[in-house]
Amino acid sequence: MPARTLAARPGRWLWTCRAGFEAHLFEELEWAGAEPRLLGEALVESDAVSGPPPAFARAGYQVAATLTATNPEAIADAAARAVLALPGRTPWAVQAFTPDTPRGNALAPVAEALESAVSARLPAERRIEDAQRAREAGALLVSLCVAPDEVTVVGAVHAREAVSLAAGGRRRMRRAGDAPSRAAMKLEEALDGLAFEPGRGDVCVDLGAAPGGWTQRLVSRGAKVVAVDPARLMPELTGNPRVKHVQESAFAYAPDEPADWLFCDMAWRPLEVAQLLAKWGRRGWAQHLVANIKLPMKDKNPILLRVRHTLGQEGGWEGLTVRQLYHDRDEVTVTAHKMK
Structure with missing residues (x-):
């Protein structure tokens, strides 16, 4: 320096x-x-x-x-x-x-x-x-x-x-009083950079949803959310008619029908998460992707190259962006879409 x-x-x-x-x-x-x-x-x-x-x-x-x-x-x-x-x-x-x-x-x-x-x-x-x-x-x-x-x-x-x-x-945001964690601000910043956002009636799948930070923000926009996580969600989400909680592993879950949006903020190994998201892309299970990839290792760029390849070349996701946002720490946020 x-x-x-x-x-x-x-x-x-x-x-x-x-x-x-x-x-x-x-x-x-x-x-x-x-x-x-x-x-x-x-x-x-x-x-x-x-x-x-x-x-x-x-x-x-x-x-x-x-x-x-x-x-x-x-x-x-x-x-x-x-x-x-x-x-x-x-x-x-x-x-x-x-x-x-x-x-x-x-x-x-x-x-x-x-x-x-x-x-x-x-x-x-x-x-x-x-x-x-x-x-x-x-x-x-x-x-x-x-x-x-x-x-x-x-x-x-x-x-x-x-x-x-x-x-x-430096995209500063006030932390909402009802937000369970910093995760909600990460999602809001990610959506801020998109041409359009999930809205009323859109079907969203939230992989690794617990305790519900992203699910909560999506529901507040009027979306319907399938929250996938073996752990419990925050109490105010469990009775919400627009939330369906599927208590199983994100790696085992398969949707009954394609979703409009796929969201993922799992604290898991980056290449395994990328492979999971690539599977959703290959099978056409979602139209839009917003995911957070954790990078706890010291040598981050070689892993990011493999994540990009996995999502784009193997998963067929297009318009791929990979950015460390203001609210990200040892992680990056990925957005992409599938052509209809």
Whole structure:
């Protein structure tokens, strides 16, 4: 790790990640031939990546400028000039963030003030206040990364191509009072990135459902859920007419008819879970997939390669995404679908 945060090079890409996972992200980028460089905690730089984004990247932006001024007004002026110099006449949504580290988090008030100052310096007719609206409008997401050691990076990405719409990929959520665990937030974040979500009347299968965090959130959306787990569900789910609890192993279960959605958050060996999900894909038992794959081992990328191969080549799942979300820890979230 560099002793001080390094300046990102314009034209390259700045990637953010979970602190402690820099080596995994670096390795992914190295395997992709993108010549990565570690800038500091939770920050990695590389050339552009062809194909799917790295699994361990929370967000990625093409670097427009790195600013090293210390005066807040001078930084805001320089950042606004960098935004105005971006090619084209595309509107922008401006977001500021800090690396997700103790040193970075201490700079949150600075980042918030910079976002307001830069936005005020940009023409109102080209500003979009919301990242989701920026995606709908085909606009740019402009990032202001306020890093330790007086390094500020201005970057941009087309909102429709962004790894995450959240600033720096930090999709914060309040933990619902009735949610049994962090699992509910993981599911909400995973669904947040999909073009559409399970809704009223959809049939969902939740493998390894107990105690019911994912089942609870799906039912709240109006879906019908087959919860598969030998263990008990939370009491409020056992009497819910939209929940059918099948008390058997997820590896032994076979549905009576295909489901709209397959969900899985099992604390089990990753390759065995991937093989189970591949079986559902081959047999056409579900149309859409959202699963969490645990990665407790030190060498994670070789396992992820095998998981991707198992799901895509052996299971026939398409549109496969593999990402470590903000609420993931030693795990990644997978989404995919089957063509009708």
